[in-house]
Every structure is written in C-alpha cells, then in structure tokens.
Amino acid sequence: MQRKALIGVIGGATTAVALAGVGTYLLAGTESTTALDSHTTVTVAGHRALSGDIVAGRAQSRFHPLPWVGTKVSQVSCPTGLKAVAGARITCTGHTGKGKDIDIPVTVVKATGTSVTWKFER
Numbered sequence: 001m002q003r004k005a006l007i008g009v010i011g012g013a014t015t016a017v018a019l020a021g022v023g024t025y026l027l028a029g030t031e032s033t034t035a036l037d038s039h040t041t042v043t044v045a046g047h048r049a050l051s052g053d054i055v056a057g058r059a060q061s062r063f064h065p066l067p068w069v070g071t072k073v074s075q076v077s078c079p080t081g082l083k084a085v086a087g088a089r090i091t092c093t094g095h096t097g098k099g100k101d102i103d104i105p106v107t108v109v110k111a112t113g114t115s116v117t118w119k120f121e122r
Contacts, residue, residue, distance in 0.1 A: 030122065034050055036084060055078045059094075060074070
C-alpha cells in the first residue's frame with residue numbers, strides 16, 4: 001500500500017511540474033502577431049509599420065510575465081514604428097526596477113498585408 005501511495009505522490013508531483021513548465025513556456029513567449037489596421041499602423045520611410053507605441057506596450061507587458069521569467073521593466077519606448085517587412089529591426093529601451101536602462105531588440109519574423117509577427121529579446 002505504501003508503495004502505491006508513493007508512486008501516486010511522485011506521479012502527481014511530476015504532473016504538476018510538467019504543467020508549470022508548459023504554462024511558463026506559453027506565458028513567457030517573446031513572439032507576437034499584431035493586426036495592421038487603422039489603430040496600429042503608421043508609415044515609416046514609405047512602408048506600412050506597426051506603431052512604436054503598440055510594440056513598446058506589448059514588449060513591456062510580456063517582458064516579465066511571471067516572477068521567475070525575465071526582469072521587470074517600465075517606461076518602454078521605441079524610437080519609431082516597426083516596418084512590416086520580414087527582417088526589419090528596431091531597438092526599444094526601458095528601465096529596470098533597479099533604475100538601469102536596457103535595450104530591447106525587436107525583429108519582424110513575418111509580415112503580410114494584414115498582420116506583423118515580431119519578437120523581442122530579453
């Protein structure tokens with residue numbers, strides 16, 4: 001009986017750890033797809049682009065999604081919009097809770113006529 005109980009406890013603990021790992025992976029992603037519409041689109045050097053304010057807000061909210069993932073940042077800003085062209089890059093900036101300035105590189109992974117898939121680096 002004790003052996004079955006021990007196996008049950010170990011199985012339950014293993015399942016809990018696996019679910020926590022999957023949850024962390026899903027919430028800690030740095031890739032985002034955003035629609036290009038009249039509320040999110042600006043023009044940068046003649047190209048449609050995702051507004052810098054949209055990129056900054058999303059990056060800030062996803063930079064530290066869980067206490068054990070990433071560093072808490074605030075006042076994230078991007079110098080310009082993110083061109084809707086695969087491979088386009090900008091570097092946004094933010095401040096850590098310790099007052100340190102950090103750079104947040106952002107890259108377009110995929111762009112279509114209606115959306116941009118982009119990612120940032122922690």
